Amino acid sequence: MGPLTGIRVIEIAGLGPAPFCGMLLADMGAEVILVERACSKPGDPLDLGQHAIFNRGKRSLALDLKQPAAAEAVLKLIDRADALIEGMRPGAMERLGLGPDVALARNPKLVYGRMTGWGQTGPLAQSAGHDINYIALSGALWYAGQPGTAPVAPPTLVGDLGGGALYLAMGLLAGILHARSGGPGQVIDAAVVDGSANMMNLMLSLYAAGQQPIERGKGLLDGPHWYGSYRCSCGGFVTVGAMEPQFYTQLLEKLQLTDDADFRRQYDPGMWPQLRARLEALFLSQPRTHWQSVLEGLDTCFAPVLDPQAARHHPHLAARAVYAETNGVLQAAPAPRFSTFPTVQPGAIPTRGADGAQVLREAGLTETELRQILPHAG
Secondary structure: OOOOOOOEEEEEOOOOHHHHHHHHHHHOOOEEEEEEEOOOOOOOOOOOHHHOHHHOOOEEEEEOOOOHHHHHHHHHHHHOOOEEEEOOOOOHHHHOOOOHHHHHHHOOOOEEEEEEOOOOOOOOOOOOOOHHHHHHHHOOOOOOOOOOOOOOOOOOHHHHHHHHHHHHHHHHHHHHHHHHOOOOOEEEEEEHHHHHHHOOHHHHHHHHOOOOOOOOOOOOOOOOOOEEEEEOOOOOEEEEEOOOHHHHHHHHHHOOOOOOOOOOOOOOHHHHHHHHHHHHHHHHOOOHHHHHHHHOOOOOOEEEEOOHHHHHHOHHHHHOOOEEEEOOEEEEOOOOOEOOEOOOOOOOOOOOOOOHHHHHHHOOOOHHHHHHHOOOOO
């Protein structure tokens, strides 16, 4: 159960942002029917099987969509669906006979979600790419590093998931709301390059106000000593982000730097490089646990840099049950949280094709039709 209970989504199996979007909807109670390949490619490193957290809570149907009967079965599923998710290159679904024109002709209220890196149109639409390429072109990777260093961003988070899956989910839900209020179905063109560029608007606000130059290492969020990460003597890292004066004052107090005239020049860009170097030396003098005991839980805007296993056991995340291990798979809980559904738990990760016969019977296929596309159906 969840806030999306009663919404049915057909997901054509793909990579990265499309299946993650399906997981988000399933976490919130939507019925997500995952149409997977009839069999996996031998040695495919991206076939994660029972470790595919992004498939949790879905029902799995394994089909060879190049068979006309299998494609027709998917169209019968579309007849009763609110939305469809696909993440193939532009034109691939059309070649399978499952493109938006065909789907919307059968179900005019359908919201047809298309997830790509470059978008459905444009000079690069048919080119291969991955998260790092999309955010590089959109500008979202630009500030992810200090001057003289190559930009580095958390893998998949900024592009595939932030600029892709989340924007697709928002677009699908907006389309479903519109259709349920009397409007027509429609196609959602969700491109990682678009979404990650859209995420730049906060930084562009700072740029317009003269507080975030294009030059890296000179703006409020990538230049100051009071906003960054620092290595500790144990090899771990900590972060500080004391942007506001009252938080910066408390940070200086806890670091015993209040009487240092140089550190009182918080917003002087000319001082930032040398003050950053001094903080680097200071944080390097003690282990991370020391700095946690001094700074954590106060208005110093501080947090340790933790790996997922360590984050799971941090008192704050443990209290909120952010991480859990199910059948040996560490995974994060559904988010956000809803007061009406306070105990929503993630669904199980399905075995490929486990729900195929049941799903197709529910769609109205006869036993003869079923055996034609699922020879081993019982």
